[in-house]
Each structure stands twice: as structure tokens, then as C-alpha cells.
Amino acid sequence: MDQLPLYRRLAAHYRAAIETGALAQGDRFPSVRALMGRHEVSLSTAVQLCRQLESDGWLEARPRSGNFVRRPRRLAVRPLAEPIAGQAPDPAQYVGINARVSEFIARGRQAQVKINFSSARSAPALYPAEALKNAATRALRQHPELLVSPPSNNGNATFRNALAKRAMANGMLLAPEEILVTQGCIEALNLALRAITQPGDIVAVESPTFFGLLQVLETLGLRALEIPTSPHSGISLEALQLAIQTTEKIKALVVVPHLQNPLGSIMPDAQKANLVELCRANEIPLIEDDTYSALSNDDTPLKALKAWDRDGNVIHCASLHKVLAPGLRLGWMNAGRWQSRVEMLKYVQSRNNEELAQLAAADFIASSAYDRHLRRLRSCLKTQRARTAEAIARYFPTSTRLSEPAGGLALWVELAPGLSSKALFDAALAEGIFIAPGLMFSNSNRYDGFVRLNCGAPYTPEIDSALQRLGEICNKLPSR
Amino acid sequence: MDQLPLYRRLAAHYRAAIETGALAQGDRFPSVRALMGRHEVSLSTAVQLCRQLESDGWLEARPRSGNFVRRPRRLAVRPLAEPIAGQAPDPAQYVGINARVSEFIARGRQAQVKINFSSARSAPALYPAEALKNAATRALRQHPELLVSPPSNNGNATFRNALAKRAMANGMLLAPEEILVTQGCIEALNLALRAITQPGDIVAVESPTFFGLLQVLETLGLRALEIPTSPHSGISLEALQLAIQTTEKIKALVVVPHLQNPLGSIMPDAQKANLVELCRANEIPLIEDDTYSALSNDDTPLKALKAWDRDGNVIHCASLHKVLAPGLRLGWMNAGRWQSRVEMLKYVQSRNNEELAQLAAADFIASSAYDRHLRRLRSCLKTQRARTAEAIARYFPTSTRLSEPAGGLALWVELAPGLSSKALFDAALAEGIFIAPGLMFSNSNRYDGFVRLNCGAPYTPEIDSALQRLGEICNKLPSR
Numbered sequence: 001m002d003q004l005p006l007y008r009r010l011a012a013h014y015r016a017a018i019e020t021g022a023l024a025q026g027d028r029f030p031s032v033r034a035l036m037g038r039h040e041v042s043l044s045t046a047v048q049l050c051r052q053l054e055s056d057g058w059l060e061a062r063p064r065s066g067n068f069v070r071r072p073r074r075l076a077v078r079p080l081a082e083p084i085a086g087q088a089p090d091p092a093q094y095v096g097i098n099a100r101v102s103e104f105i106a107r108g109r110q111a112q113v114k115i116n117f118s119s120a121r122s123a124p125a126l127y128p129a130e131a132l133k134n135a136a137t138r139a140l141r142q143h144p145e146l147l148v149s150p151p152s153n154n155g156n157a158t159f160r161n162a163l164a165k166r167a168m169a170n171g172m173l174l175a176p177e178e179i180l181v182t183q184g185c186i187e188a189l190n191l192a193l194r195a196i197t198q199p200g201d202i203v204a205v206e207s208p209t210f211f212g213l214l215q216v217l218e219t220l221g222l223r224a225l226e227i228p229t230s231p232h233s234g235i236s237l238e239a240l241q242l243a244i245q246t247t248e249k250i251k252a253l254v255v256v257p258h259l260q261n262p263l264g265s266i267m268p269d270a271q272k273a274n275l276v277e278l279c280r281a282n283e284i285p286l287i288e289d290d291t292y293s294a295l296s297n298d299d300t301p302l303k304a305l306k307a308w309d310r311d312g313n314v315i316h317c318a319s320l321h322k323v324l325a326p327g328l329r330l331g332w333m334n335a336g337r338w339q340s341r342v343e344m345l346k347y348v349q350s351r352n353n354e355e356l357a358q359l360a361a362a363d364f365i366a367s368s369a370y371d372r373h374l375r376r377l378r379s380c381l382k383t384q385r386a387r388t389a390e391a392i393a394r395y396f397p398t399s400t401r402l403s404e405p406a407g408g409l410a411l412w413v414e415l416a417p418g419l420s421s422k423a424l425f426d427a428a429l430a431e432g433i434f435i436a437p438g439l440m441f442s443n444s445n446r447y448d449g450f451v452r453l454n455c456g457a458p459y460t461p462e463i464d465s466a467l468q469r470l471g472e473i474c475n476k477l478p479s480r
Numbered sequence: 481m482d483q484l485p486l487y488r489r490l491a492a493h494y495r496a497a498i499e500t501g502a503l504a505q506g507d508r509f510p511s512v513r514a515l516m517g518r519h520e521v522s523l524s525t526a527v528q529l530c531r532q533l534e535s536d537g538w539l540e541a542r543p544r545s546g547n548f549v550r551r552p553r554r555l556a557v558r559p560l561a562e563p564i565a566g567q568a569p570d571p572a573q574y575v576g577i578n579a580r581v582s583e584f585i586a587r588g589r590q591a592q593v594k595i596n597f598s599s600a601r602s603a604p605a606l607y608p609a610e611a612l613k614n615a616a617t618r619a620l621r622q623h624p625e626l627l628v629s630p631p632s633n634n635g636n637a638t639f640r641n642a643l644a645k646r647a648m649a650n651g652m653l654l655a656p657e658e659i660l661v662t663q664g665c666i667e668a669l670n671l672a673l674r675a676i677t678q679p680g681d682i683v684a685v686e687s688p689t690f691f692g693l694l695q696v697l698e699t700l701g702l703r704a705l706e707i708p709t710s711p712h713s714g715i716s717l718e719a720l721q722l723a724i725q726t727t728e729k730i731k732a733l734v735v736v737p738h739l740q741n742p743l744g745s746i747m748p749d750a751q752k753a754n755l756v757e758l759c760r761a762n763e764i765p766l767i768e769d770d771t772y773s774a775l776s777n778d779d780t781p782l783k784a785l786k787a788w789d790r791d792g793n794v795i796h797c798a799s800l801h802k803v804l805a806p807g808l809r810l811g812w813m814n815a816g817r818w819q820s821r822v823e824m825l826k827y828v829q830s831r832n833n834e835e836l837a838q839l840a841a842a843d844f845i846a847s848s849a850y851d852r853h854l855r856r857l858r859s860c861l862k863t864q865r866a867r868t869a870e871a872i873a874r875y876f877p878t879s880t881r882l883s884e885p886a887g888g889l890a891l892w893v894e895l896a897p898g899l900s901s902k903a904l905f906d907a908a909l910a911e912g913i914f915i916a917p918g919l920m921f922s923n924s925n926r927y928d929g930f931v932r933l934n935c936g937a938p939y940t941p942e943i944d945s946a947l948q949r950l951g952e953i954c955n956k957l958p959s960r
Contacts, residue, residue: 127628
């Protein structure tokens with residue numbers, strides 16, 4: 001339990017050997033018997049190793065000849081282009097996204113969906129159901145009056161303690177009392193924006209960004225200013241600077257620094273430092289949505305923007321929804337100099353969170369079992385993303401382009417030139433395949449040529465067939 | 481378990497006999513031995529019966545003479561006066577209540593509170609802790625993936641089913657899909673107001689009303705128009721009509737028809753019907769906060785305003801927080817013709833509620849154990865209110881006036897003329913007694929002469945001493 005299974009560790013070793021060139025395309029791969037001897041492993045481990053490499057696209061089995069090294073097809077897919085940063089941004093506008101998003105979601109709910117690539121979520125099987133269930137049962141036994149006592153102000157103390165400890169690894173020094181527990185990260189974002197903006201204000205966001213954020217802006221009467229964002233390094237500081245100089249006062253900036261949704265980009269540390277400073281210097285409150293950072297491939301924790309915050313200008317929002325338990329609505333925030341205001345708003349909006357979920361989660365995240373869970377989850381997601389990318393490389397038109405996120409739940413796919421994600425959505429949904437068209441990720445039509453594909457579920461033949469169908473539809477769709 | 485304990489039923493019988501005059505003030509009450517024979521009950525039941533009547537103020541024990549019937553002192557306290565309805569209301573204003581409420585609450589938190597009369601809540605001991613704990617444990621066992629699966633849209637189906645069944649008793653015919661589960665009633669009120677108002681709009685509210693609502697209005701940028709409200713029959717329709725005629729357009733009305741907080745009034749059915757019609761005719765969306773109705777003395781369910789709604793103009797909001805489990809943040813709403821809009825807003829604001837609490841509550845409220853719990857809770861609260869009123873009658877200045885709520889958690893006390901609840905708050909808090917001064921229940925200073933006293937905890941000598949101290953302080957406070 002402490003580690004990945006042996007065959008996965010060996011697979012990582014051989015992947016590295018192929019990537020560095022120690023094993024070249026076309027080379028004969030050691031036989032199962034040779035692997036057993038070389039690594040002193042069982043037959044079953046050696047077989048699993050070969051299967052894993054094959055399913056990830058690194059081996060090709062030739063009948064009666066054995067396994068041969070190959071370069072995965074996905075490596076031949078062109079990566080996404082950098083955005084053009086030097087142009088003035090679109091004028092800020094009241095987002096009109098709710099009607100659009102609601103339509104896509106409503107159609108998905110009404111349809112007979114067989115394969116859902118639309119939501120950014122992992123399969124329940126990837127989460128520690130049993131351990132959390134036991135933790136919750138234990139909490140009920142240890143606190144017999146839990147369900148009939150009013151919940152603690154601002155969150156359960158044990159849970160806030162556990163969060164504060166974990167936050168240290170991300171470079172944040174927070175006292176437990178400086179943490180406010182919320183209904184998921186989305187409530188934290190609502191509270192942050194309510195604390196610092198008035199209806200009509202301009203809020204800068206990444207472009208593309210996740211539709212949940214655009215919906216929050218619209219329902220709060222805020223105007224979204226979309227800032228070009230790199231699929232590799234996150235929000236463009238050059239573009240942001242230009243926006244600061246050329247538009248009305250920006251009242252807040254919302255950024256997903258790690259595994260940006262939908263791009264999957266991770267901001268380099270130097271850029272994070274520059275962003276925090278740029279916002280400080282221009283008196284723009286910086287709201288950080290750090291929902292995904294624990295899903296990065298690398299086990300080394302990423303440093304939050306908040307780690308560079310010296311004067312309370314950064315509002316850090318996070319959640320355990322995607323990383324620990326989709327069934328628990330556990331978010332949290334530190335709002336810097338707006339802390340007492342968000343505490344008041346939280347109380348007025350929805351009161352204090354129930355404590356049972358907090359106690360169960362506190363129990364788990366304070367233990368090393370949480371680290372083991374995260375390592376397994378990251379590894380599974382990596383494989384699932386790789387296999388999805390492999391299928392896209394195989395089935396989609398050759399001019400398709402792909403994000404290369406170093407973690408997370410999803411891929412951002414740029415369809416072949418001229419194809420419309422709306423048209424793909426329509427045709428796919430008719431066959432029970434539900435995707436998130438690029439139109440949902442911006443108030444403009446700029447991303448109609450993109451789709452976000454969720455890779456949260458273990459790869460199955462059904463998923464493979466669905467990706468094949470999507471590719472076939474793309475090959476048949478007329479260009480716009 | 482199915483009924484109240486025998487001694488309580490007998491106590492109700494004798495209370496009725498005294499109230500109707502069958503037993504008169506000063507009459508000798510039957511001896512314990514006589515009671516045992518007359519009702520064929522045990523010694524312990526007969527003794528408990530006498531104790532209950534004595535503690536409720538209906539019997540006086542004279543040493544070596546036996547028990548004598550008496551009229552409780554509280555019946556001599558003057559009831560609250562009706563509000564003056566024929567005057568034009570104060571101009572609608574942006575509520576400035578947050579600072580005021582926050583100050584009182586913060587001071588309570590910082591103080592060494594020994595007795596808390598401030599919050600409207602019952603003691604945990606009055607709720608079915610064990611049964612709910614077992615229901616939650618069972619739900620965890622029956623749904624092993626519950627904590628790791630995304631919660632159901634708009635709420636858990638079993639829970640919404642159970643709510644819809646219960647709502648029938650309150651005269652509401654709702655399909656389970658027409659019920660949206662929220663984070664307590666307070667989130668439902670937020671969503672209702674967000675769905676139908678814009679910042680700057682005027683919202684009519686009862687006067688006095690609970691500070692939680694005034695806080696919601698302030699944080700949403702709404703203007704509160706306070707409508708005089710009767711301590712007996714609820715909001716004054718005459719005053720409302722006048723306000724409609726004389727002020728700017730009222731964009732919504734929020735009413736607590738049953739056991740209004742803080743007055744404890746219950747609107748008569750005819751008045752509810754008239755209110756629904758008045759709002760319909762004037763195109764004023766009517767938001768009903770029905771948090772307390774299950775706490776009325778009478779076991780016959782009260783009819784919701786929604787029961788008279790024919791065209792979706794009534795938004796019904798309710799919660800299980802006060803009646804079933806203070807530790808569960810379970811509210812729900814039906815928003816009539818704004819249902820799809822509140823569903824969208826709920827999703828954007830905090831996503832779907834976790835399911836564990838919903839399953840545990842569904843299990844319990846679908847059973848007759850819920851009815852038994854409510855009967856016991858009502859009976860306990862009735863006794864607690866009676867004893868608190870008795871203490872006020874004994875200890876407070878004779879010109880004190882009192883609400884006579886037919887249920888609920890609190891009493892609304894009008895202090896002797898010229899006394900300030902702010903001054904009482906200060907003096908009481910210095911001795912560890914925490915009260916809710918009338919200033920918290922309006923944006924005006926109109927209710928500085930009032931306090932709300934919570935009666936949610938079983939009556940103890942400590943509570944009695946605290947009430948005695950409050951009375952002594954009132955007797956010493958200078959008039960304004």
C-alpha cells in the first residue's frame with residue numbers, strides 16, 4: 001500500500017529508458033522470462049509490466065516475434081500554440097454564459113448518455129471510499145451528539161488544523177483560525193468575489209477558463225475580462241499588463257495557477273512571484289483557485305500563489321472535492337485582508353458547514369494514507385490521460401492538437417482546423433457521448449474549435465470506442 | 481415511546497381543568513394517594529405529575545398542608561400591544577445591521593458566557609441524537625461509495641420524497657422534483673432573494689424580524705422596508721397595503737407566518753389567504769420562511785402560505801435545523817415560477833448538498849419516530865417557555881410585558897418603560913449572561929426596549945438564577 005505496485009514502478013523505469021533513448025524505437029523489448037530474471041519478479045508482475053507499457057503505447061506486440069519498443073503516437077500530435085498576448089483584450093462584458101452552459105448541461109441530462117467526457121471528475125473507484133466511510137463511522141461514534149449540536153464557527157478545529165499543516169507543504173503559513181471552511185471551492189470563489197467587488201465591476205479571468213467561474217461572475221453581475229493564457233505556463237503576464245494599462249480598473253483577478261481548467265497549464269514559480277507582485281503593485285486583489293494542485297504528476301507539492309503574498313492581497317481558495325472525495329463538499333479559503341468579511345458573508349449566506357464530513361476528512365488527510373492515496377490517484381490519472389491522448393492520436397484527424405498537462409483530470413483538444421465543437425457535441429450526443437464543447441469556456445466564440453475531454457475514469461474498451469467514434473465524426477464533419 | 485409520558489398527559493388534563501375553572505385558584509389539589517387511586521397510576525407517576533404542575537406554576541405546595549391550585553404568575557403579565565398599522569412605514573433603507581449584529585455577537589463570543597439566552601436554538605439533548613447517528617451509520621453501510629460519488633442534482637431523491645410527503649400535511653402538493661435541497665433555510669432565503677431582486681430593490685419584511693434576514697438583505701445590497709407586525713396574528717395586512725400604496729415598488733416580501741421570530745405570532749388561515757392574494761394582485765413575490773411551524777404547541781400541522789398559492793408566486797423555504805437536528809444543515813425550498821432560476825443559482829453558489837445528512841434525515845422523517853420526537857420536543861419547549869415566563873413574572877419589574885407564543889423557542893420581552901435592552905445586554909454580559917437585545921431585530925432603534933430570550937434549554941436552577949439576575953438588573957437600570 002505504501003508504494004505503487006511493483007509493475008508500475010518498473011513501467012516508469014522503462015518509459016524513462018525509452019524517453020531518454022536508451023531503448024530506441026523498433027528495439028526488441030526483453031522477454032517476460034528475461035524480465036523475471038533481470039528484476040527478480042514473478043511471472044505475473046512481468047506480464048503486467050508488458051501490458052501496462054503496451055496499453056500506454058510504449059510497446060507493440062508482434063505475433064510470434066515478441067514485444068518491440070515504439071514511440072507512442074501521442075508524441076507525434078502537435079501541442080497547442082501559445083496565445084497571442086500583445087493584442088488588447090476584448091472589452092470586458094457581462095457574461096452571458098448561463099444560458100449557454102445550461103443548454104449544454106440540460107441536453108446532456110436529457111440524453112441517454114453512455115460515455116460522459118464532459119464533467120471534470122474522477123471515477124468513485126479512484127477515491128478511498130472504505131477509509132472515509134470508516135472515518136465517518138468513527139466520528140459518529142466518538143461524537144454522539146455531533147448531528148444534534150450546532151456546527152463550530154468557521155469550521156471544525158481539527159479539520160482546520162489538518163488543512164493548515166498540509167498548507168505548509170504548499171508554502172503557506174496559516175494559523176488554523178485563518179482558515180474558513182466552505183461548501184466546496186465554488187462557495188469560496190463566490191465569497192471572495194462578493195467580498196471585494198460590486199455588481200458592474202470588471203474581473204479579469206484566464207481565457208479559456210472553466211464555466212463554473214463564468215457562471216459565478218454572471219450571477220453576481222460582474223463583467224469578465226478574458227486574459228490570454230498559455231497552455232504551458234498559465235496566464236500571460238504581458239497580456240495582463242496590457243489589460244491593466246488599457247481598460248477600466250480591474251477589481252479582481254481569478255487565476256488557477258496549477259493544472260488550469262481546461263488548459264492544464266502550471267505556472268512556473270518565477271511567474272507566480274511576478275504575478276503576485278504585479279497584482280500588489282496595481283492594487284488588484286488576486287483570487288487563487290487551487291483545486292487541482294495535488295493532482296500534478298510530480299509528488300513534490302506545488303507552491304501556492306499565496307506563498308508569495310506578503311500583504312494579504314491574495315485570496316487562496318481550495319477544495320478536497322477533486323482530490324479526496326467527490327461526495328464531500330469540502331472547500332476552504334484564506335482571504336488575506338478580507339478574512340473577517342468573508343467569514344461574515346459565509347455565515348450570512350449558508351452558516352457554518354456541518355462537521356461530520358470535516359471530521360472524517362481531517363482523520364484521513366492527517367495520516368500518511370492521504371499521501372498514498374494521492375500517489376495512486378496521480379498515477380492512475382497519468383495513465384488515463386496517456387491512453388486518451390493515444391486514442392486521439394490514433395482516431396482523430398492528423399491536424400488535431402492536444403494539451404500536455406503534467407497532471408489533472410482532462411485534456412484540452414484543438415480540433416482540426418474549421419471543425420466546430422458545437423457540431424461535434426450535437427453529433428456525439430446523438431450517440432450517447434457527452435463532451436464539453438469549447439464554447440462553454442469563454443464568453444466569446446473563440447474556443448468553438450476546442451473540446452475538453454475528461455480522463456477521470458479508468459480506461460475501458462467502451463471509452464476507446466467512444467473516442468474512436470468522436471474521431472470518426474471529426475473526420476466526417478464539414479468545416480465551418 | 482408512542483405517546484408523551486403518562487404524567488405529562490395527566491398534567492395537561494389538570495392544566496385544562498384549571499384553565500376552564502373546573503379547579504379554582506386556592507382549591508386543594510388531590511393528594512398523591514388520591515391521584516394514584518383515581519387514575520390507577522403508580523406512586524412515581526403521581527409524584528411526577530405534581531412536580532410538573534408545580535414547576536409549570538399551576539400548583540403551590542404548602543408545607544404540611546398539601547398542594548393547592550394557583551394561577552401561574554405569568555398569566556398576570558400584560559401581553560404585548562398590537563402595532564400601530566395605520567401610519568406610513570419608515571422609508572426603505574439599506575440595512576446597516578451587520579456592524580451592529582457583528583458587535584453583539586463578537587462581544588458574546590469574547591465574553592465568558594455562562595448562560596446563553598441569545599441564540600434561537602434548543603439544547604442538543606432535545607433532539608434524537610442516537611436515532612440519527614444510527615441512520616447515518618446505516619446510510620454509510622448501505623451506500624459504500626456515498627462519500628466518493630458526486631451528490632445528486634438538486635438533492636437526494638429519497639430525501640426529497642420524504643419532504644414532499646411531509647409537506648402534504650402542511651397543505652402543499654409538491655412533486656419531489658419540485659423541491660430543491662439547500663444549506664439550511666438561510667441559503668434558501670439568499671437564493672430566493674437573488675432570484676427575484678437586483679441590488680437597490682426594496683424588500684418588505686416584518687418588524688421586528690430576525691437579524692439573519694436583515695443581514696441577507698444588507699449583503700445583497702437590498703433595501704428593507706419594515707412592516708408593522710402583530711405579536712398575535714403576524715404581519716399587518718393593513719400596514720402592508722398602505723406601504724404598497726405609498727412607497728416605491730416592493731420587489732419581494734419575506735414573511736415568517738408561523739412562530740414568527742422574534743414575536744412568536746401565528747397567522748390565522750384567513751389572513752394567510754388574504755396575504756397570498758394581496759401579493760398576487762400586486763405582483764409582489766412572497767417568500768415564506770417556515771422554519772418553525774413544526775414547533776407549535778398544537779400537533780395539528782399548520783398550513784403553509786404556499787398552500788394558497790395558485791400561480792407560483794410564493795417561494796416556500798424551510799429547514800430541519802431547528803426541528804430535527806441543529807448539526808445538519810438541511811434546508812429546502814420550492815420557488816414556484818422561479819424554480820429553475822434558484823436551481824441554477826444554488827448550483828453556481830454552492831453546488832449540490834452532500835447526501836449523507838439527507839439520507840440520515842430521510843430515514844428518520846419518513847418514520848413515525850419523527851412525529852414522536854416532535855411531540856416530545858413541543859412539550860419540552862412548552863414547559864421551558866412556561867417556566868421562563870413564570871420567572872420573568874416573578875423577577876422582572878411589574879410593568880414588563882411578554883409575548884405568548886403558541887410554540888417555538890423564544891419569548892419576546894418588552895422591558896419596563898424606559899429601560900434599554902442595550903444597557904441590559906451590557907450589564908448582563910458582564911455577569912456571563914448573554915441575551916439578544918431588541919436592537920438586533922430591526923434597522924431602527926424601535927425595539928431597544930425589547931429582548932428575545934431563548935427557552936431552548938431544559939430549565940435548571942442556573943437558568944432560574946440568571947433570569948433572577950436579569951430581573952434585578954432591570955430593577956436597577958436607569959430609565960433612558
